[in-house]
Amino acid sequence: MLVNKKRLFYGYAAAVISTILWGASFVWTTDLLQVCNFPAISIVTFRLLIASVFMLCVFKTEKIKKGDLKYFLLLSLFQPFLYFIGETYGIKYIGEASFSAVMISLIPVAAPFALSLVYKRKLKSELVLGAVISVVGVVLMSLNISNGGSISIKGVLFLCEAIVTAVCYNVVLEKLIHKDYKPTTITAYQNIFALIFYIPLCLSMEYKDILAIDWTFRAIADLVALSLLCSSVAYVCYSYGARIISVAKEAVFNNGIPVVTIIISLIIGQEAFSWRKILGMSVVILGLMISQTSLSKFTGRK
Numbered sequence: 001m002l003v004n005k006k007r008l009f010y011g012y013a014a015a016v017i018s019t020i021l022w023g024a025s026f027v028w029t030t031d032l033l034q035v036c037n038f039p040a041i042s043i044v045t046f047r048l049l050i051a052s053v054f055m056l057c058v059f060k061t062e063k064i065k066k067g068d069l070k071y072f073l074l075l076s077l078f079q080p081f082l083y084f085i086g087e088t089y090g091i092k093y094i095g096e097a098s099f100s101a102v103m104i105s106l107i108p109v110a111a112p113f114a115l116s117l118v119y120k121r122k123l124k125s126e127l128v129l130g131a132v133i134s135v136v137g138v139v140l141m142s143l144n145i146s147n148g149g150s151i152s153i154k155g156v157l158f159l160c161e162a163i164v165t166a167v168c169y170n171v172v173l174e175k176l177i178h179k180d181y182k183p184t185t186i187t188a189y190q191n192i193f194a195l196i197f198y199i200p201l202c203l204s205m206e207y208k209d210i211l212a213i214d215w216t217f218r219a220i221a222d223l224v225a226l227s228l229l230c231s232s233v234a235y236v237c238y239s240y241g242a243r244i245i246s247v248a249k250e251a252v253f254n255n256g257i258p259v260v261t262i263i264i265s266l267i268i269g270q271e272a273f274s275w276r277k278i279l280g281m282s283v284v285i286l287g288l289m290i291s292q293t294s295l296s297k298f299t300g301r302k
Contacts, residue, residue: 008244008245010240010244011240011244012245014244016253016256017237018235018253019254019256020256020260021229021237022230022254022260023259023261023264024225024229025229026101026257028225028230029088029091029097029226030091030096030097030270031270032219033088034095036216036219038213038219039206039210039213040085040089041088041198041202041206042209042213044080044085044088045199047227047230047231048080048194048195048227048231050223050224050227050231051191051228051232052188054228055184056188056192059182059184061184061188062185064189068176068179068181071172071175074168074172076189076190076192076194077193077194077197078165078168078172079165079190080190080191081197082162082165083166083169084194085162086158086159086160087158089154089158090155090158090161090162092155093155093158094151095155097261097265098258098261098262100159101258101260101261101262102137102258102281102284103156103163104159104162104166105254106138106163106284106288107170107254108288109130109131110131110164111167113131114167114170129290130290131287132287133284133286133287133290134287136283137280137282137284137286137287138280139280140279140280170251173186173239174242174247177239177247183235183236186235186239191232241253255288255289258281
């Protein structure tokens, strides 16, 4: 029993760590895009390159079992490849880390809908209610974004793409974590395969931009933090936590990502916050919390 409690503690600790690091990732990515003027695809490519080298040098990687290669390729295609395109361009066009983080935090609401379809699970009423409330919160936030008082539809669409691919990632991850692969192995392969996807895209779209990059200490620090902490440590922690406490429970912790982003952005002065934005964020988080709460506890229904 003591061992089980200890494992649960480690599982929840891993979930908290991944939440904190991914919350900070929006701040570092915004800094690279808005202050250091890094091209979007190059950020992700260099991030995955550093993360892949780090994972291969530090951790022992298991061989992929026969028949599982397709799952690793799908995992890498959904996230980091497609997900990072949506997230990075979403942040670029929106221009605010906190708004982007709140949008991405809708993943825990969207994931059960996908799981219900794929695994034929019954969709709970609290999930639908939570989703509606969260959307209302996003609308409130969009009315007060600082880039001229209007929202970038293109940015929102990219963030929606990130949400969809992240949900697909969780569906595939659920299959892999039950095949006895170490979290470090899953993270290493998903980074390596995604890097292979990104290299031709990066060279074809941003070759000239890469040559013009100003490699300041600030830019390097942001990139290293994203690579080692967010693309390596955070994903290892997420896979580890998902194995112990389940993918569904792990996803709940993503609700804390915008809170972390808001706190860091406020501390470093990256953004100014209005009451409407804070209200919108609060409504989104309320919706997310409701989506994870059993209404039967309050209605008395079984």
